[in-house]
Amino acid sequence: MKPLWKLVFMCLLLMNCAMGYERADIIVAKDGSGQYTSIQQALDAAPQQHENLIVILVKNGTYNEKLLIKKSNIAIVGEDRDSTRIVFAQLRSEWSKEHGNDDFGCAVVNIDSSVHDLTFANLTIYNNYGALHGIHDHQFAIYGNGTRIILLNCNVIADGADTVSLWNRKDGMYYHANCYFEGWVDYVCPRGWCYITDSRFYGHNLSASIWHDGSANKKQKFVIRYSYFDGVPNFPLGRNHRDGQIYLLDCIFSNTMADIPIYYPPTTTSGPWKWGARHYYYNCHRIGGDFDWFADNLSAAEGSPKPEDVTAKWTFDGQWDPENSLPRALPFVSMPSPRNGVYLSQSQVQLRWLPSRNAKSFRIYLGKAPKYSIKPPALNFIDEQDVPVFNTEKLEPHTTYYWRVDEITPTDTIPGTLWHFTIR
Numbered sequence: 250m251k252p253l254w255k256l257v258f259m260c261l262l263l264m265n266c267a268m269g270y271e272r273a274d275i276i277v278a279k280d281g282s283g284q285y286t287s288i289q290q291a292l293d294a295a296p297q298q299h300e301n302l303i304v305i306l307v308k309n310g311t312y313n314e315k316l317l318i319k320k321s322n323i324a325i326v327g328e329d330r331d332s333t334r335i336v337f338a339q340l341r342s343e344w345s346k347e348h349g350n351d352d353f354g355c356a357v358v359n360i361d362s363s364v365h366d367l368t369f370a371n372l373t374i375y376n377n378y379g380a381l382h383g384i385h386d387h388q389f390a391i392y393g394n395g396t397r398i399i400l401l402n403c404n405v406i407a408d409g410a411d412t413v414s415l416w417n418r419k420d421g422m423y424y425h426a427n428c429y430f431e432g433w434v435d436y437v438c439p440r441g442w443c444y445i446t447d448s449r450f451y452g453h454n455l456s457a458s459i460w461h462d463g464s465a466n467k468k469q470k471f472v473i474r475y476s477y478f479d480g481v482p483n484f485p486l487g488r489n490h491r492d493g494q495i496y497l498l499d500c501i502f503s504n505t506m507a508d509i510p511i512y513y514p515p516t517t518t519s520g521p522w523k524w525g526a527r528h529y530y531y532n533c534h535r536i537g538g539d540f541d542w543f544a545d546n547l548s549a550a551e552g553s554p555k556p557e558d559v560t561a562k563w564t565f566d567g568q569w570d571p572e573n574s575l576p577r578a579l580p581f582v583s584m585p586s587p588r589n590g591v592y593l594s595q596s597q598v599q600l601r602w603l604p605s606r607n608a609k610s611f612r613i614y615l616g617k618a619p620k621y622s623i624k625p626p627a628l629n630f631i632d633e634q635d636v637p638v639f640n641t642e643k644l645e646p647h648t649t650y651y652w653r654v655d656e657i658t659p660t661d662t663i664p665g666t667l668w669h670f671t672i673r
Contacts, residue, residue: 272577272606273306273326280308287314288325288335295320302576304606307333307372315339317354318393319361324578326606327372330402338378340409341387352392360393362417370401370578379408385433385453387411396441397569400425402579410454412436415443418465424561424571426584435460435488444564444571445473447588452480455507459486461493467524472496472564475588479503487511487528490519494527496550497543498559504537531556577606582654582665589668596646596672600639602654605663610635612655612662617648618669625651625667633657644672 275291276283283306285291291305297320304324309332316335327333337357344355353359357376360367378388388409394417405413405428412432415423421441430437431451438460452458458480463469471493478486482505487495495511511528513521531547533539547554554563562570575584584603587593604611614628628651632639637654644650650672654665 271306273304275303275305276308277305277312278308279310279312283308288312289314289316292316292318292320292323295323302366304576304578309333311336313337315354315356316358317361318359318364318367321364321395322366324368324370324576325372326368326370326578326580328580330371330404331373333372334375335372336375336377338381339376339388340378340382340384341389341411356389356392356414358391358393360391360395360398360415362394364393364395364398366397367395368399368401368576368578369403370399370576371403371580373404373406375404376407376409376412379433385409389414390432391415393417394421396421396423397571398423399571399575400428401575402427402583404429404431406431407433407436410434410436411438414438416440416462418462422565422569424569438462439471441465442469442565442568443471444561446475446561448473448476450476450478450480452478452484454481455483455485457485457488457511459495459511461487461489461495462491463493464491467492467494468566470494470496470564472498472559472561473500474498474559475500477501477503478506480505483507485509485512488514489522490514490517492522492524492527494524494529494550496529496531496547496559496564497533498531498547498556500533502533502535502543504535506535508540508542510542531559575603577604577608579603579605580607581605581663582608582611582656585666585668587670590670592671592673594673596643598641598644598650598670598672600641600652600654602637602665604637605656605658607658608656609659610657611637612657613639614653614655615641616651617645618651620647622649625669628653646672648672 277291309328311334315337341355374390376388376390379385390407390412392414410433418440423443425445428448433454434456440462461471485507529550530543533543586601612633613631616626616628618626651669656663
């Protein structure tokens with residue numbers, strides 16, 4: 250006889266088929282068209298122990314609920330990044346009055362220390378306590394002590410400090426891509442290892458935007474690539490009370506960023522950095538003019554890494570390679586490799602992409618632009634295949650190539666985004 254949870258999930262899958270094809274194990278919809286009307290109900294229904302990823306698809310709407318997550322290997326995926334919203338007002342100090350030092354429950358999304366391999370994708374998480382009460386003290390959007398936590402194509406916002414607080418000091422590892430972060434003091438403040446790429450930051454305070462605690466292991470790093478920082482006039486970039494190692498590569502700073510290097514807060518009682526100041530930059534620029542303190546110094550980091558060495562896998566010291574194991578959670582093809590707009594030296598290129606959760610096969614299109622042309626060319630159909638990897642033939646030097654991947658699903662063909670790269 251099958252375990253009860255397996256029978257329940259078989260019923261859920263049959264219900265999903267009746268609703269129209271979606272690669273999702275559970276569907277949440279406020280209008281009652283899914284199995285559940287709240288996300289927490291869906292989380293509670295998932296089995297405690299399971300081998301395969303459970304995808305919870307959340308239909309558009311505003312879900313005014315606090316999530317308490319104690320199960321692993323789950324992806325919570327919104328129907329639309331801006332229209333699927335998890336909103337709850339919670340001030341940390343108010344929570345502490347009733348619960349003491351137990352912070353589990355002090356945020357909109359609360360992740361238990363036992364949780365691993367948790368993904369949020371294509372939605373907004375917002376702690377709106379400050380908007381309701383005019384207070385901008387600590388109010389977490391995400392708080393937790395798990396590991397291998399992924400944010401893809403998300404908006405994460407709080408009206409106070411510590412918006413994203415993933416605080417597993419010992420072995421916490423976090424990967425975030427194509428996200429928007431907003432808040433007050435230290436609004437992105439990981440402990441352990443963290444890699445963020447292709448994201449936007451907006452700070453409302455005059456203390457710091459980013460913060461890192463890497464004091465438990467000298468190898469722990471906070472790496473940010475291909476991202477944009479903005480904020481109120483004279484917003485400082487960052488600080489760290491404890492030992493931390495922060496890398497910023499290929500980042501753009503708005504003209505409102507203050508001329509203040511990442512610093513050690515003078516009022517802290519944590520003690521001095523035992524490994525010294527470890528803040529490294531490469532190819533970072535500020536609109537309106539650069540400051541000397543973020544001049545290229547990547548070679549001064551331990552091991553003298555080159556820019557091409559600084560990948561997600563390198564950030565996590567080989568313990569985790571998220572970009573080669575990301576879940577198929579989003580409703581569209583994403584994460585192109587080579588990354589969009591890059592310049593390459595090799596004449597043969599391997600094209601890779603992250604498929605959508607519903608994809609069955611892929612149609613690949615490729616075209617080259619005339620020399621000095623800024624207009625995308627007409628694309629030629631190259632191949633249809635069922636794997637998200639394609640090796641090109643030898644390509645011409647000094648040429649820009651455009652490519653697109655259309656996905657074939659059981660019910661439709663979804664046109665992909667136009668990407669490009671240039672052979673030097």
